[in-house]
Amino acid sequence: MKQVVLIGFMGAGKTTIGKLLAQETGLQQYDFDEVLVNRIGMPIADFFDLHGEEAFREIETDVLKNSSAVEGIISTGGGIVLKGRNREFLKEMPLVVYLKANLEELIHRVVLDKRNVRPLATSKSPDEIREVYLPRVPMYEESASCVIETTNRKPEEIVQEILNLVGE
Numbered sequence: 001m002k003q004v005v006l007i008g009f010m011g012a013g014k015t016t017i018g019k020l021l022a023q024e025t026g027l028q029q030y031d032f033d034e035v036l037v038n039r040i041g042m043p044i045a046d047f048f049d050l051h052g053e054e055a056f057r058e059i060e061t062d063v064l065k066n067s068s069a070v071e072g073i074i075s076t077g078g079g080i081v082l083k084g085r086n087r088e089f090l091k092e093m094p095l096v097v098y099l100k101a102n103l104e105e106l107i108h109r110v111v112l113d114k115r116n117v118r119p120l121a122t123s124k125s126p127d128e129i130r131e132v133y134l135p136r137v138p139m140y141e142e143s144a145s146c147v148i149e150t151t152n153r154k155p156e157e158i159v160q161e162i163l164n165l166v167g168e
């Protein structure tokens with residue numbers, strides 16, 4: 001397997017699992033949020049403030065479109081599934097893994113992550129985060145080729161499940 005794409009809500013572990021998976025497989029990790037920050041030249045939260053979410057989504061779609069031939073582990077941003085054309089694109093990719101967790105745990109992880117300022121979650125109430133999360137669930141399910149439950153599980157265990165899945 002030359003490419004694994006990780007999708008899921010903020011706090012699902014896409015970056016952490018991606019990093020471990022890259023180590024285990026010897027493949028490169030390709031983190032969309034990092035690529036985007038390099039491309040826009042500022043933190044994502046600043047870009048949202050200056051140009052708005054829609055401008056961010058356009059660039060995110062472009063990054064996705066340019067990644068079909070990437071050989072590596074792709075950690076996407078949690079909002080990648082919002083655009084229908086992104087979901088169609090994801091469906092064409094060979095292996096898209098939805099890292100699923102219950103909302104309480106996702107909120108807990110996002111709140112604990114002080115280094116990553118997320119415009120759609122940091123400083124929001126649990127109810128507000130829930131409003132962002134709920135409509136996305138069917139979009140993650142629609143876009144994924146497989147679903148992995150991550151609630152109360154160690155990253156190493158999750159990585160092993162993905163490796164088993166790809167037969168490595």
Ligand code: S3P
Pocket residue numbers: 008009010011014015033044076077078079080117118119120
């Ligand atoms: C977003 C998730 C973030 C980042 C941006 C928007 C979202 O990535 O792309 O803040 O809409 O869910 P992570 O899922 O890596 O936090």
